[in-house]
Amino acid sequence: MDGILNDEYRQASMNRFSNHWPCILVGLVLWFVSASRTVAQNASETTVSYDTDTAVLSEADVLRIALSENATVKVADMDVRKQEYARRAARADLFPKVDLNGVYSHTLKKQVLYIDMPGFSSSEGIEMGRTHNTQGGVNVSMPLVSAQLWKSIAMTGEQLDLALEKARSSRIDLVAEVKKAYLSVLLAEDSYSVFKRSYDNALANYKNISDKFDRGLVAEYDKIRANVQVRNIEPNLLQAQNSVALALWQLKVLMSMEVETPIRLSGSLSDYKEQVYTGYFAADTLISNNSSLRQLDIQRRMAVSADKLNKYSFLPTLNLGGQYTYSLNSNDFKFWGEGQRWTPFSTISLSLNIPIFNGGKRLYNVKQSALSIRQIDLQRRHIEQSIRMGIKNQNDRLRTCMQRFVASEEAVRSAEKGYQIAEKRYQTGEGTLVELNDADVALLQARLNYNQAIFDFMTAKAELDKMNGMGIPEQ
Numbered sequence: 261m262d263g264i265l266n267d268e269y270r271q272a273s274m275n276r277f278s279n280h281w282p283c284i285l286v287g288l289v290l291w292f293v294s295a296s297r298t299v300a301q302n303a304s305e306t307t308v309s310y311d312t313d314t315a316v317l318s319e320a321d322v323l324r325i326a327l328s329e330n331a332t333v334k335v336a337d338m339d340v341r342k343q344e345y346a347r348r349a350a351r352a353d354l355f356p357k358v359d360l361n362g363v364y365s366h367t368l369k370k371q372v373l374y375i376d377m378p379g380f381s382s383s384e385g386i387e388m389g390r391t392h393n394t395q396g397g398v399n400v401s402m403p404l405v406s407a408q409l410w411k412s413i414a415m416t417g418e419q420l421d422l423a424l425e426k427a428r429s430s431r432i433d434l435v436a437e438v439k440k441a442y443l444s445v446l447l448a449e450d451s452y453s454v455f456k457r458s459y460d461n462a463l464a465n466y467k468n469i470s471d472k473f474d475r476g477l478v479a480e481y482d483k484i485r486a487n488v489q490v491r492n493i494e495p496n497l498l499q500a501q502n503s504v505a506l507a508l509w510q511l512k513v514l515m516s517m518e519v520e521t522p523i524r525l526s527g528s529l530s531d532y533k534e535q536v537y538t539g540y541f542a543a544d545t546l547i548s549n550n551s552s553l554r555q556l557d558i559q560r561r562m563a564v565s566a567d568k569l570n571k572y573s574f575l576p577t578l579n580l581g582g583q584y585t586y587s588l589n590s591n592d593f594k595f596w597g598e599g600q601r602w603t604p605f606s607t608i609s610l611s612l613n614i615p616i617f618n619g620g621k622r623l624y625n626v627k628q629s630a631l632s633i634r635q636i637d638l639q640r641r642h643i644e645q646s647i648r649m650g651i652k653n654q655n656d657r658l659r660t661c662m663q664r665f666v667a668s669e670e671a672v673r674s675a676e677k678g679y680q681i682a683e684k685r686y687q688t689g690e691g692t693l694v695e696l697n698d699a700d701v702a703l704l705q706a707r708l709n710y711n712q713a714i715f716d717f718m719t720a721k722a723e724l725d726k727m728n729g730m731g732i733p734e735q
Contacts, residue, residue: 263516267537268343270710273383274513278397290495299528299567302608303454312520312567314418314523314524315522315523315524315526316522316523316524316526317523317524317525317526318525318527319439319525319527320733321441321560322438322442322511322515322525323435323439323733324577324733325515325517326435326438326514326515326516326731327431327432327435328435328461328517329516329517330434330514330516330545331516331517331684332433332434333427333429333430333431333434335430335446336426336430336431337427338421339426339508340420340423340424340427342423343416343419343420343422343423344420346416346419346420346442347413347417347420349413349421350413351413353409353413354402354403354404354409354413355402356400356401356402357400357401357402357441358398358399358400359398359399359400360398360399361392361395361396361397361398361399361689362394362396362397363393363394363395363396363397364393365393365395366391366393367389367390367391369443370387370388370389370390370391371388371389372385372386372387372388372589373385373386373387373388373583374386377492384706389589390589390590390591391590391591392588392590392591392592392593393587393588393589394587394588394589394595395585395586395587395588396586396708397584398584398585399581399583400582400583400584401427401579401580401581402579402580403577403579403580404578404579404580404610404655405576405577405578406577406578406579407445407572407575407577408569408572408573408575408577408668409563411568411569411572412569412599414565415562415565415566415646416451416570418558418561418565419562421558422555422558422559422562423559425554425555425591426730428551429552429555430467432725432726432729432730432731432732433726434514435722435725435726435731435732436513436722436725436726436731437514437725438511438514439718439719439722439731440481440524440719440722440723441507441510441514441714442511443529443719443722444507444510444511444715445507445508445511445525446508446525446527446528446529446715447507447697447711448503448504448507448531449498449504449528449710450528450529450530450711451500451503451524452500452501452503452504452709453496453528454704454707454708454711455493455497455500455704456495456497458493458658458700458703458704458708459490459494459497460485461700462489462490462493462680462700464488465486465489465683465696465700466486466487466489466490467481467482469482469486469693470483480694482564485694485697487692489697489700508523510609514629529711529714529715529718530714532714532715532717532718534666535718536661536662536718537662537723539658539717539718539721544602546728547644547647547648547651547727547728548729549681549727549728549729549730550647550727550728550729551729552643552647553640553643553644553647554729556636556640556643557640558637559636560633560637560640563608563629563632563633563636564633566632567626567629567630568632569629570622570626570628571624571626572631573615573622574615574622575614575615576612576615577613578610578611578612578613579611579613580608580609580610580611581606581608581609581611582606582608582609583607583609584602584604584605584606584607585605585606586602586603586605587602587603587604587605588600588601592708607698613656619649625671632707647727649696650727651724651727651728652725653721653726654720655724657716657720658717658720658721658724660719661713661716661717662717664709664713665710665713665714665717668706668709668710668712668713669710670705671709672703672706672707674701674706675703675705675706675707678699678702678703678704679696679699679700679702679703681699682695682696682698682699682700683696683699703732706724
């Protein structure tokens with residue numbers, strides 16, 4: 261009896277489902293249509309938008325702004341000015357030194373002078389001087405012969421050369437970083453464009469399949485797969501948009517620009533296509549302009565000068581001096597009046613100083629400077645080897661990137677043709693949706709690889725220019 265009731269219940273349920281399945285089908289269709297509209301709305305909102313007053317900057321504009329506004333470059337230029345002032349200050353030691361001086365002294369106990377002569381008692385003395393003593397005048401001095409002074413002045417020129425080279429190094433480093441940041445923005449924008457084109461293709465396929473599904477030409481599975489394809493691209497699209505904003509912020513920091521300032525970069529990575537070929541064959545491998553090596557060369561010259569400076573400490577010095585002074589001695593605290601007489605006196609002198617012994621300090625200073633020269637020679641040899649290896653690695657990277665670029669360029673052409681064929685095959689019913697999706701994914705990956713190959717080549721070229729001490733644009 262229970263089995264009969266269960267059979268009747270199942271039969272009734274199937275009858276109710278068969279009576280309501282048209283309503284269920286209509287509901288599913290409405291849900292898919294709503295989903296497609298939502299996807300289309302998100303696509304229209306997910307765009308890299310710019311204000312109408314947004315400044316459009318080229319690579320040359322970005323480099324010009326960065327070189328004029330970046331804080332690191334400004335600090336390096338200030339160091340150059342400081343060394344220029346230090347050089348002028350050192351040269352000032354060659355000129356006469358003129359000082360005004362004045363001295364006042366109050367005698368608490370006068371000096372007593374004892375004189376052995378007839379009429380004077382040996383136990384009695386004569387007080388010398390007066391209570392109030394005032395002197396004022398001019399002192400003049402200048403070096404006549406001082407080898408150490410001459411060499412120290414010459415060393416300030418080498419210090420200025422080092423500051424100039426450090427300023428050049430800061431500009432070279434900044435240019436390389438700005439170029440890589442500029443290329444990062446272009447890569448992010450081009451990646452966004454690639455995802456947007458793939459998204460548009462997927463959305464167009466979804467609409468086309470939805471129309472065919474409504475006419476009963478394709479299965480519901482194809483419609484679901486098309487919708488999933490659209491949904492899968494949306495996160496990548498949003499991430500690419502965020503990458504554009506982040507790359508722009510990093511570029512603005514290098515330009516010392518407020519992050520809220522609206523800017524837009526002109527061009528795209530494809531504009532560097534010709535530079536991939538010309539840049540590879542024109543790559544320079546010379547290291548004579550490398551800033552690190554040039555700084556070490558200047559430091560070695562400074563060490564040699566310091567060694568000579570220490571050796572010059574064994575030589576005598578000759579100085580010229582003179583003074584012109586007025587003096588007043590009085591028992592009354594008055595500077596002017598009856599009985600107050602200012603008495604002038606003047607002198608001129610030559611001072612000769614011959615160093616003889618100071619515990620071996622000068623000798624040990626000479627030995628230290630000799631070791632400093634040897635240290636710099638060892639450092640330069642090591643750094644030169646590292647730079648040569650780095651340049652070789654960058655050249656190998658350039659060659660690899662160029663090969664990747666050639667392969668990816670051909671892959672893009674093949675993928676575009678393959679997608680067109682897959683689309684036609686699916687429209688005519690000869691192909692499947694799986695083939696169309698695979699062709700779309702292949703096209704997406706080929707375009708991304710194409711942009712990445714250009715980006716990798718140009719960043720490697722910027723790093724190579726940095727090692728070669730090149731890349732600063734002509735003013």
